[in-house]
Amino acid sequence: SQQGEEDPQALSIQEGENATMNCSYKTSINNLQWYRQNSGRGLVHLILIRSNEREKHSGRLRVTLDTSKKSSSLLITASRAADTASYFCATGGSNYKLTFGKGTLLTVNP
Amino acid sequence: ETGVTQSPTHLIKTRGQQVTLRCSSQSGHNTVSWYQQALGQGPQFIFQYYREEENGRGNFPPRFSGLQFPNYSSELNVNALELDDSALYLCASSLGGRNGLSPLHFGNGTRLTVT
Numbered sequence: 001s002q003q004g005e006e007d008p009q010a011l012s013i014q015e016g017e018n019a020t021m022n023c024s025y026k027t028s029i030n031n032l033q034w035y036r037q038n039s040g041r042g043l044v045h046l047i048l049i050r051s052n053e054r055e056k057h058s059g060r061l062r063v064t065l066d067t068s069k070k071s072s073s074l075l076i077t078a079s080r081a082a083d084t085a086s087y088f089c090a091t092g093g094s095n096y097k098l099t100f101g102k103g104t105l106l107t108v109n110p
Numbered sequence: 111e112t113g114v115t116q117s118p119t120h121l122i123k124t125r126g127q128q129v130t131l132r133c134s135s136q137s138g139h140n141t142v143s144w145y146q147q148a149l150g151q152g153p154q155f156i157f158q159y160y161r162e163e164e165n166g167r168g169n170f171p172p173r174f175s176g177l178q179f180p181n182y183s184s185e186l187n188v189n190a191l192e193l194d195d196s197a198l199y200l201c202a203s204s205l206g207g208r209n210g211l212s213p214l215h216f217g218n219g220t221r222l223t224v225t
Contacts, residue, residue, distance in 0.1 A: 004152075031211055042114070042200060042216035043153070050211075088152050096166040097143070098214065100152035 004032075004089040004101030012107040019076040021104040023089030024069075031092040032065055034074050036085045037103070043088065046074075079108045114203050116217035123224050128189045131220045133201030135182040141165070142184040143214060144176060145200040153200055159184055188222075196224045 007022045023032070031050045035043040049056045049065045049072070056063045062075040076083055086105050090098040115134045123129050135142055141160045145153035155168035159178035173189040182203070188195060198221050202214035 033213060035214075035216075040198070040219075040221070042218040043202075043214070045213040045215065048211075048213055092211065096158050096160075097155045097168065099155065100145075102150075102152045 004091055004099065006087070006089055006101045006104040008104060009102070010105045010107070012109065013079060015079060015081055015108055015110050017079055017108075019079050019083070019106055019108070021074045021087050021089075021106070023072045023074070023101055025072075025089075025091045025101075026070065027091075027093065029067075029091045029093055032063075032072050033090045033092065033098065034061075034063060034072075035088045035090060035100075037088065038085045046087075076106075079106075081108050081110045084108050114201060114215050114217035116199075116201050116220050118220060119218070120221045121223070123191050123222065125191055125193060125224055127191050128187065129191060129222065131186040131188075131199050131201075131222070133184045133186070133203075133217060135184070135203035136215045139203035139205050139215065140182055141204045141212070142178055142182065143202045143204070144184070144186045145202065146170075147198040147200055147219070149197075156186070191224045193224050196222060198222075 004023045004025045033048045034046040037043045060077045065072045086103040088103045090100045117132045143158040144156040147153045157167040158165040162178045175187045178184045198219040200219045202216045204212040
């Protein structure tokens with residue numbers, strides 16, 4: 001079963017615009033992570049936010065976490081064609097595994 | 111620092127056969143997790159190995175089994191293959207194992223097709 005649900009399922013924007021993806025989850029977590037996957041390849045870790053954090057930045061990425069609403073968002077600013085990929089949120093609980101959502105397919109048009 | 115490598119990259123098997131997929135962890139990582147990713151879906155957790163012992167298992171039948179070796183490399187074995195086993199199998203290594211706080215470092219996966 002998949003805990004996280006990303007929204008939207010697909011997003012198409014122009015280069016230079018900002019892209020926002022959302023993730024909702026159902027059970028309590030101790031961290032939430034975002035990953036990127038280029039077509040047919042492995043996932044690349046982007047950012048980890050702990051449950052006691054509300055916002056985190058890494059370069060052009062900004063992640064927010066609202067544990068009361070069980071939701072997170074990933075903002076990519078000044079997008080580039082190379083940002084075209086699928087983006088997944090993954091929730092980590094008090095145990096060993098990460099549970100991934102179905103992903104958002106981001107297309108950045110040059 | 112070497113990354114996570116998986117072999118083979120592609121594999122075609124017939125229903126009922128058995129398959130072994132291999133994974134070399136990123137150097138220094140003691141934990142390996144395996145995920146199955148069907149087309150258009152997110153990765154589904156199969157199991158995790160920490161210091162050569164199974165550390166947890168997802169909702170997969172016993173015909174999915176694994177091993178972790180002293181050098182922290184790992185194998186995923188699937189017996190009695192079914193058509194629904196067709197997927198991308200991803201191996202991920204991390205440091206620290208049990209608490210799910212470490213980022214996962216993924217290989218590029220093995221694309222398994224069962225006919």
